[in-house]
Amino acid sequence: DSGVTQTPKHLITATGQRVTLRCSPRSGDLSVYWYQQSLDQGLQFLIQYYNGEERAKGNILERFSAQQFPDLHSELNLSSLELGDSALYFCASSVGLGTGESYNSPLHFGNGTRLTVT
Amino acid sequence: AQKVTQAQTEISVVEKEDVTLDCVYETRDTTYYLFWYKQPPSGELVFLIRRNSFDEQNEISGRYSWNFQKSTSSFNFTITASQVVDSAVYFCALRISTSGTYKYIFGTGTRLKVLA
Numbered sequence: 001d002s003g004v005t006q007t008p009k010h011l012i013t014a015t016g017q018r019v020t021l022r023c024s025p026r027s028g029d030l031s032v033y034w035y036q037q038s039l040d041q042g043l044q045f046l047i048q049y050y051n052g053e054e055r056a057k058g059n060i061l062e063r064f065s066a067q068q069f070p071d072l073h074s075e076l077n078l079s080s081l082e083l084g085d086s087a088l089y090f091c092a093s094s095v096g097l098g099t100g101e102s103y104n105s106p107l108h109f110g111n112g113t114r115l116t117v118t
Numbered sequence: 119a120q121k122v123t124q125a126q127t128e129i130s131v132v133e134k135e136d137v138t139l140d141c142v143y144e145t146r147d148t149t150y151y152l153f154w155y156k157q158p159p160s161g162e163l164v165f166l167i168r169r170n171s172f173d174e175q176n177e178i179s180g181r182y183s184w185n186f187q188k189s190t191s192s193f194n195f196t197i198t199a200s201q202v203v204d205s206a207v208y209f210c211a212l213r214i215s216t217s218g219t220y221k222y223i224f225g226t227g228t229r230l231k232v233l234a
Binding site (some may be wrong): 002031033041042043045048050055056088090092094104106107108109110111112114 | 151153155161162163164165168170209211216217218219220221222224225226227
């Protein structure tokens, strides 16, 4: 168990709809990353937050947005869903920046949310 | 360019064979970390190992071993006496520091099929 919790595990919705994916990082981790993995594809970086602030953006569509709350949990909002948005969405956390333990801390991944858009 | 190349898209071996998964990386940074992750058919991503750029010692953990060579920018992963449970997609990743944060660059993964 990585300690990263993602909900829901599965989500089935229709095109045009909006969904919210939730992530609770490991205790003590300040940094949260979101990744998208389409069928038989690699991991596409979407966005990263550190202690509530956006730190880096990857290939995130304008229809997608995210935030990290004061309790450090994060939500990824996907709107105007299209069939091509069907994928496994991962959240990962790490201690964050700095020295000491954070310097060699790996990313710990949640089990992912499998989104199916019909 | 900063990137990770896993040239082997899919490998099939028979149980008990040894198999090596290749990972070649490119980075301008002198300080970086390398990681391997395993994604079994159930879908979760499991952290296997990290290695920093200053530590070229090879590592062995049971049937798993890792060979880090800075001279060839490679961080290869060998499974000895493979088992069916090793069947998974394996990702190699590079972590660099950029713009005040850490960026993780993943390879495209190698799907390993171990046949009984």
